[in-house]
Amino acid sequence: MRHLRLSTTMLLAATCSLMTAVVSTEKAITCGSDGNVQRLSCDTGVISVQTALYGRADAVTCSEGRPPAELANTQCSLAGTVDVLKLRCDGKRECELNINVFTSNPCNGIYKYLETTYTCLPALHLDACEGSLAQLQCDLGQVIFVYGADYGRRDQTTCIYQRPPNQVQNIYCSSPTSKVADSCNGKSSCTIAVSNSVFGDPCVGTYKYLDLAYTCDYPGTNLGPAYIRQRRFSIQPNSLQVCLIKPAYLSHCAPQTTSSKTMLCFRLSITLLLAATCSLMTAGKLSEVSLENVVTCGSDGSVQRLSCDTGVISVQTALYGRANSVTCSEGRPPVQLANTLCSQAGTVDVLKKRCDGKRECEFNINILYTSDPCKRIYKYLESTYTCLPANHIVACEGSSVQLQCEQGKVIVLYGADYGRSDQTTCIYQRPLDQIQQTSCLSPTRKVFDSCNGKNSCNITASNSVFGDPCVGTYKYLAVAYTCSCGSKYHDFGCLLQQPK
Structure with missing residues (x-):
């Protein structure tokens, strides 16, 4: 018999943390003018597009400076938009597309926008250069599920060492492929040759690479993005029955009941519970941030x-x-x-x-x-x-992003910059002369002034908001923030904070 002794507070926190670890939804809005670029990104994991609308659903979004006639139709949407976004972005850590890809016009005379919601799914990510072998590997007892794979090239930074410049210039030739999923899904390990003979040649003369994302899970589970989103925790052998009295102030961890106290019973893997507990402990004062x-x-x-x-x-x-x-x-x-x-x-x-x-x-x-x-x-x-630790968001010029914290926490800004500091961010199908200036990214306090201390906040990346640090350059807004209980509580204490 193994005995694990945890304080009730710590065990409640660990259990509640596991129950509430639902994947959050991100939103990006890009106004449909001048070929603006929408950018989706995940700091960890990979993109899974949930919804996408190209058209207009209200008279407020992307309405600045527009006459009422261009905002009148609020039931305008292009069919198949979500399929376009999913094909381009699912399974990637970062995804950019120029709004000009939507050549059909669902409502003439109406000023349109692209609104996308997506989640970041936990995943293993692998890049393999042309001519090499990509090996997907899962732990004993688990099998592969491929989220997505692309073969070609979409940047000038991956697989470039000592390659001639003419072989890495074409960054618009990456194509989705199902061959990795067809070969590897359901296996515990899998090796794929990265070559034109396997995937075809989407851009002759360009040195290419395979970019893929996958996860590992136990066979017999309903593998797939929907399963990953819905899963709270796995039931494994050597599990521990946890029965606790839930105080009223932890009522957000489970459905409300009429009594002020509820008996909570879960069967949790000891390994998983220890991991969650240790994670919570090291997130607090017990661990020092390394220098x-x-x-x-x-x-x-x-x-x-x-x-x-x-x-x-x-x-x-x-x-x-x-x-x-x-x-x-x-x-x-x-x-x-x-x-x-x-x-x-x-x-x-x-x-x-x-x-x-x-x-x-x-x-x-x-x-x-x-x-x-x-x-x-x-x-x-x-x-x-x-x-x-921080949330990092990049919004291309003409786009809006939402800074969002879970209930009971508020936004704390680390920093925000508007302009351009590289030739890789927010560049998809933009003219070269609009992305050459890379020394015009300027700090701004406007995001701090607008968002600090709020639970959620919408920001539009535009010259009208931030000024124009480099005229003629296509810019972006880079924001870093965290979520906190505020000065009265430590972050760990948020979970146990009792509302007044």
Whole structure:
């Protein structure tokens, strides 16, 4: 007999967390003018499109500056829109499409928009370059279910090492394929050759890759996106019967009853319960956020790069100058290392302004050359930062996005920027001259002012809201935020917070 001793509070929290772990729904709205681009993305998992409307369902959405006659028909929708979105986006981590793909006009004279709702399903993601083998593998007893697969090319960053530029320029040739699902679904492992002989050649002369997403589950379950969305937890061997008295303030975890206390009985896998409990424990004060440290020697305009695999950057400290005689000392004469009490004031503020709230941040060290804290001393930039858990949203110009928290929590903004900093975001079928300027992404407080402290908030990415940091460039809004109980409660305490 194994005994697991947990506090009632912790066990309630873990159980409730498992019950309420429903996949949330995201929404993107793109106004239908000038070939605007809609972007769907998942920080983790893959896209599963739920609904899509191209037309008009109300007189408010995308109505700014439009005459009433262009908003009059609110029962206008193009048939098959959801099928187009599902074909292009299901099973991908990121998906962009130009609104011009809808060539049919469901209502002449009406200003239309594309409104899409989608969820992010947990998945394993795999990219395999042309000429290689892609191996899908599940744990013992589980089988493969393929969400989606594409063969071709849709960016200039994947599978490009030492390839000629002419072989990676065509980024509009990626095509969905069912061959991976046909070969691998229901198997515990599967190997696919990534080649034109298997998938055909959607773009002759372009070096291609296979992009696929799949999940693993136990045979006999109703595998598929609907099953994944509906599942709360799996019943496995060695399970634990949990029977608890549910206080009234946890009534959101199960249907309401007339009594103030309800007996809750669940059969949970011990492994799963331990994992949930540990997850909740490590999300609180018991775990410390790790610190990353980056040092960049201050010569030849060197570039410092901060990045987070998950979450967003929060700069903790930054020193531009010299604090010891060892760092960045190679090949330097002693006289250039002598002053070890040299630091430029305000360095941390510069970095926080540029990097806080972003997943990646690059900048040339020359931005700190505006003053010299110690002449003739060879200086360096040393930064420490953490990666904070966050929701990250990108909205292409002309689109609206919704920042949303679960009931009882409010939005806390980490940062927001409007403009453009790369040639890979919000580019689908946009003219080259509209995406070449990559140094015009500017921080903005407007999202903070509009959304901080609210449970949900809608934001439109447009010049009329944020101004135009680079005229003629097609821009996007990048937002990072988290959901919190507010200053009165820790996040873990949200679950146990009793409404007043």
